Amino acid sequence: xxxxxxxxxxxxxxxxxxxxxxxxxxxxxxxxxYWYRQAAGRGLQLLFYSVGxxxxxxxxxxxxSASRPQDRQFILSSKKLLLSDxxxxxxxxxxxxxxxxxxxTRLTVV
Amino acid sequence: DAKTTQPxxxxxxEGRAANLPCNxxxxxxxxxxxxxxxxxxxxxxxxxxxxxxxxxxxxASLIITEDRKSSTLILPHATLRDTAVYYCIVRAxxxxxxxxxxxxxxxxxxxxxx
Numbered sequence: 698x699x700x701x702x703x704x705x706x707x708x709x710x711x712x713x714x715x716x717x718x719x720x721x722x723x724x725x726x727x728x729x730x731y732w733y734r735q736a737a738g739r740g741l742q743l744l745f746y747s748v749g750x751x752x753x754x755x756x757x758x759x760x761x762s763a764s765r766p767q768d769r770q771f772i773l774s775s776k777k778l779l780l781s782d783x784x785x786x787x788x789x790x791x792x793x794x795x796x797x798x799x800x801x802t803r804l805t806v807v
Numbered sequence: 808d809a810k811t812t813q814p815x816x817x818x819x820x821e822g823r824a825a826n827l828p829c830n831x832x833x834x835x836x837x838x839x840x841x842x843x844x845x846x847x848x849x850x851x852x853x854x855x856x857x858x859x860x861x862x863x864x865x866x867a868s869l870i871i872t873e874d875r876k877s878s879t880l881i882l883p884h885a886t887l888r889d890t891a892v893y894y895c896i897v898r899a900x901x902x903x904x905x906x907x908x909x910x911x912x913x914x915x916x917x918x919x920x921x
Contacts, residue, residue, distance in 0.1 A: 703850075733911075740894070741851065741911035787850050798850030 699724035703788045703799030710806055716761075716775040718802050720788030723769065728790040730771040732763055733798075735785040747771060778806045811895045816916040819889075825882040827915055829895030832876045838898055840871060842880045844891040845914070851894065854880065885919045892916050 703720045710716060722728055732744040743756045745763035753763050760779050764772045771788060783806045788799040812830040819825040831840065839858050843851040855862055855869045857878075862869045868881040882889055894914040 740913045785848065789850070796853060798852070801848065801850050803848065 699790070699797065701788060701790055701797055701799045703802060705802060706800065707803045708805070710778050710804065712780055712806055713777045716773070716778050716782070716804070718773040718786055718788075718804075720771045720773075720799055721769055722771075722790045725769070725790065725792055727768060728792050730765060730769075731789040731791070732761075732771065732773045733787040733789065735787065735801075737784070741787065745773070780806050782806050811897055811912060813893070813895050813912065813915045815913065816918070818918050818920060819882075819885045821887060821919055821921050822884055825885040825889065825917055825919070827880040827882075827893050827895075827917065828877065829880070830877045831895070831897045834875050834897050840869065840875075840878050841896045841898070842867070842869065843894045843896070843911075844889075844917075845894065846891045851911075854893075882917075885917075887919050887921065890917060890919045 700723045701720065729746060729748050731746045733741045734744050735741050744761060745753055745755055747753050747765045750765055750768055753765060760782060761773060761775050764774065773786060775782060783804055786802045786804055790797060810833065814828065817827065839856050841856040842854040844854055845851040855864055855867050857869045857871055859871060859875065861871060869878060870881065871878045880893060892914040894911050896911060
């Protein structure tokens, strides 16, 4: 069966520090991969999606970037965090007929 | 992708059916209706999806009107653990994926009380 791993679960980072959130998927090949952000009291905002290794599409201009170095690995990064980057970040994967989300990372920028 | 309209909150007594409505009046012919739910600080959980016909699985039933402009998610016997935010989304498959440019609104906060 397919599983998705996302870490860390919580993270507190100072303004201006770098960020790296990792997501890996097991049990499937060539999935579409996604990063979403959820601000407090808001819906889920699609940040990036990837249909293959090295293929990244950005949905909104922002202080973040994404990379997919391997088929089942998706990384969300920032060189310098802003206060506004605080939120709940979710990784997700999908193949035809099925999709699932990771457990999320609560990022607090202080 | 079509936009959806959901009530911001609903209550339901434990053991009773919870009927969650969703309006999607601008839905296109190839767009599916998906329902997810999110328990606080967890990732969204897929519930059910459908195109035209009513669907049922072990979690819920999905009733789509004949004109496909609205749908209702039914939890037949709500439990306290069903308390969550429920999202209704409509979209066409994107590159074979059920997600793609999948936009979530604020959903409906369902509170199940004892």
